[in-house]
Amino acid sequence: MQITKLKPLFYTVIVLLALVGSLMYFASIFSGILLILAAAVLYFVYYGLSVGKGASKALALSFLKSLLIPVIGVASALLIGGIIMAVTGYDPVTAYKALFYGGLVKNWSVSVLNAAPLIFTGLSIAFAFKAGLFNIGAEGQYYVGAVVATFLGLHFNMPALLSIPIIFLVAGLLAASYNFIPALLKVKTGAHEVITTMMFAQIARYLSSIFIRGMGGSSDGPHPYVTDPILKSNWLLKMKSIFPHANYRVHIGILIAIGMALFVQYILTRTKFGFEIRAVGQNKDAARGQGIKVGRNIFIALLFAGFLAGFSGVNQVLGLDHKLYENLNAGYGWDGISVALLASNNPIGVIFTSLLWGVLAAGGQYMSRTVQTPNSIVEIIKGIILFLIVAKYIYIHIGHKFKNKKKEEREAVK
């Protein structure tokens, strides 16, 4: 029988299972895993049937190989962290149990909440990196997105289905336009975007205070300066309204973030624009030689990076806080750099590294609550993971040396 004829059917079932499964999983209903697993098994069956045994085996191997470096990085970071804990008088086994139990089960909702804004900023930075740019000022674009979302959220009285997409779009566009001057300076004068966007981030952060004071709240309230809460119709849908058992704080922002990651991946790999961006990022001169407009692409890439980072702020305001605090030091822009680097700037990878970061943060809190380890342990582990994975060229170097040595030995035996 022609298995390929059934392709649409297989794909629909797989996508449906995966979608519902991840929805449940993110709503802290862990049986959602079973659906995701079923989707995976189905995909394997289909793939095995359509390409034959040999090819699927080779694929599995290459996949395992690509996982090697991240796994080594995380494992050795945990090992080093464990040694530090043992030396400083904490039991590493109980501590790690608490870390993963807290991050993946007990406080999984917090992990998801931590991850969603990181996915947006991570995507922003990863996308800019693909064009050879370092959008270090994602933090600033986050603030622009958050301020605009709060303003519109306060005044935009329309059905949610209409208002929320518009808020996302307008806030994203304004956050993008916040990168207009850095992008212009980059293209026209060559001013380095690391300096310009970082300074713009500081400006945005402290300017946001003015807007916050202009949007209600009073200094007599329980918080020094905070805006009035946004209209309830502009809140993102809570997972609780889909699954009654879900944590009351988790909202659908994580799904929007994942959708955005898929969209960015699509742009980068499937469109002419994405191709040009990658060409510019890899070699400007070669790209110019091919007739690609380098300046134009750099300009648009920085703007799009701002757009993505702005979503992060919108996500927090519409989804979680429903108002904007002054001096909120969330640092999603800075952590976005870490998750983008960890994912080697792969948009899909950013989803997982953001979740890892979220799990470490939420699990770390649980660990410090129950085992009373200091927060710094988690920060140390994060630092080591980042270092070990970003320094992957060391492994490649060692691997090559090892291979060459073996080769030499074999030749010597001959």
Added chain:
Amino acid sequence: MSKMTKITVIMLVISMVFAGLIFANGGSETAPAAEKSKVIIGMATDVGGLGDKSFNDGSYQGLLDAKADFGIDARVVESKQQTDYVPNLSGLAEDGAQVVFAVGFLMGDALIEAAENHPDTSFAGIDIFVDPSKAPKNVEGLLFKEQESGYVAGVVAGLLTKKYASASDRLNDDNVVGMVLGMDIPPVERYQAGFYAGVKSVNPDCKVLSVVTGTFTDQAKGKEAALAMIEQGADIIFQIAGLTGLGAINAANEAGVAAIGVDVDQSGVAPDAVITSAIKGITRAVYLTIKADLEGTFEGGGNKVFGINEDTTGISPFNKWDSIVPGDVKAAVQKAIDDLKSGKVVAPASRKEAGYEG
């Protein structure tokens, strides 16, 4: 997407799910079981964290005192950023804590949200005003009359900076004192207003400077602010800025002038420079709240105000300065305390009441 990336994506999803599955199962079997015999009392600090030698540490000391006396299971967690407040407070309640403390004014919103969602747990907020008309019945605000401590400290500063400036070579004749503020929030303003009034009550011509640093966590900023005022002639720096203020005390110490600590006895930071500290009895308030809850007399839905009559406000001993501070100053301090206790003097609780435009 090319086929290869598509496959990689799917594989990644599977691996993540597997990881989740493994940990999920492993976790639920091996979850650290709470010690059932002991009552758990939890505390979440604000972003200043432990080691601020100020109100976070002072609150934690109250928890430790209660642990020593009542044998409770005391748990503390530091918040790294403001987004950690709700997860930390809710998390402690979900871990089985009987009382959960939120340390610091900034945690107000988070405290109410956590209390509303965990009606069976008692919550108490230090420096947090709980609106009795709206707050749930399981949350209590612990407030202090900081202006009284500030007032007494102000009397000390006002006398030492001019009249008794010869007592120490750390003091000058410029008749200027300075305050380093963290964020401009009500408890800080109460200290500031009280201090101003205290200084003026004994030294009406004294110039009282103030700098708002806008942060409780940046020692460098505190140092900078203090040095700027020292340049203008200030010889006594009163810090009301948490961790930021430690930088102010260190600056005063290095510049050879004097300082006044805040919240807890901070003479340990720089024994030669710190004359005294304007204290509030956070430690005692925490201890008393835990005691009340264990005895079943915890009262939520409102606020408890601690003041000089409960021995929870005032100044700490002079420690190393005990031999330097003249007897007249000590007598004036005692008089100020007596006046506050009897109600003869009421320390102003805001800049407006104090008539201070600093």
